[in-house]
Amino acid sequence: MDLLGQVGDTLTPQDPADRLSNLRIELLPIDLIVQWRRCSKMADFLASYFEYHFESRVVAAQVLSTGLNELIENLAKFSADKQRPVSVEISHFGEVITFETQNEARRAEVAALRARLTRMATTDPEELFLEQLEHTASRDRAASGLGLINLKKDYGARLSAEIRAVPDDPERFHVTLQLALEVDAVERG
Ligand SMILES: Nc1ncnc2c1ncn2[C@@H]1O[C@H](COP(=O)(O)OP(=O)(O)OP(=O)(O)O)[C@@H](O)[C@H]1O
Numbered sequence: 001m002d003l004l005g006q007v008g009d010t011l012t013p014q015d016p017a018d019r020l021s022n023l024r025i026e027l028l029p030i031d032l033i034v035q036w037r038r039c040s041k042m043a044d045f046l047a048s049y050f051e052y053h054f055e056s057r058v059v060a061a062q063v064l065s066t067g068l069n070e071l072i073e074n075l076a077k078f079s080a081d082k083q084r085p086v087s088v089e090i091s092h093f094g095e096v097i098t099f100e101t102q103n104e105a106r107r108a109e110v111a112a113l114r115a116r117l118t119r120m121a122t123t124d125p126e127e128l129f130l131e132q133l134e135h136t137a138s139r140d141r142a143a144s145g146l147g148l149i150n151l152k153k154d155y156g157a158r159l160s161a162e163i164r165a166v167p168d169d170p171e172r173f174h175v176t177l178q179l180a181l182e183v184d185a186v187e188r189g
Pocket residue numbers: 070074075077078079101103104105108109110112113114116143144145146147148149175177
């Protein structure tokens with residue numbers, strides 16, 4: 001299977017000139033691994049920075065934090081080199097808010113991500129949720145494998161990834177994951 005290229009939902013291209021707000025942070029996965037609470041602290045901080053755009057600030061902060069926490073935990077868990085910087089960027093475009101993460105990951109994780117996003121782009125999230133629930137229960141795994149599916153099921157998030165080769169290392173790939181949320185869904189919770 002070819003791992004390179006774009007996979008997942010087709011996201012409407014946004015012009016950076018239309019951004020109402022933008023924030024990008026870079027961090028080392030190792031810091032999250034040694035203090036796992038930093039994932040949720042970072043997600044809460046970023047969510048509270050953006051909550052002022054929303055009428056229902058409490059609801060919006062909760063939704064944004066849930067989405068960011070999921071992506072930040074994935075950066076910690078699936079980055080190949082825990083001492084190599086990863087990034088999270090949040091952009092608010094008025095109708096849509098986007099999260100973009102960048103990291104490097106090993107072949108097995110990238111293949112799993114690709115398979116998951118391919119499935120998610122064509123299958124009803126409720127159905128995938130039940131399917132994954134059964135899968136996890138039958139294998140008794142610690143991770144539920146429901147993180148990304150839940151963001152689609154609960155908030156209608158659209159997800160897409162761009163996979164690029166890392167020069168001189170055929171076992172590693174550069175992952176840019178994009179998640180788009182309609183502002184209405186963020187307000188509704
Ligand atoms: N940033 C990433 N880089 C590389 N692979 C990723 C990344 N994010 C997700 N993946 C891959 O996609 C799979 C699905 O991610 P998802 O967040 O839905 O589940 P999970 O993290 O395994 O479990 P849970 O989120 O329920 O704890 C992961 O198991 C991993 O293999």
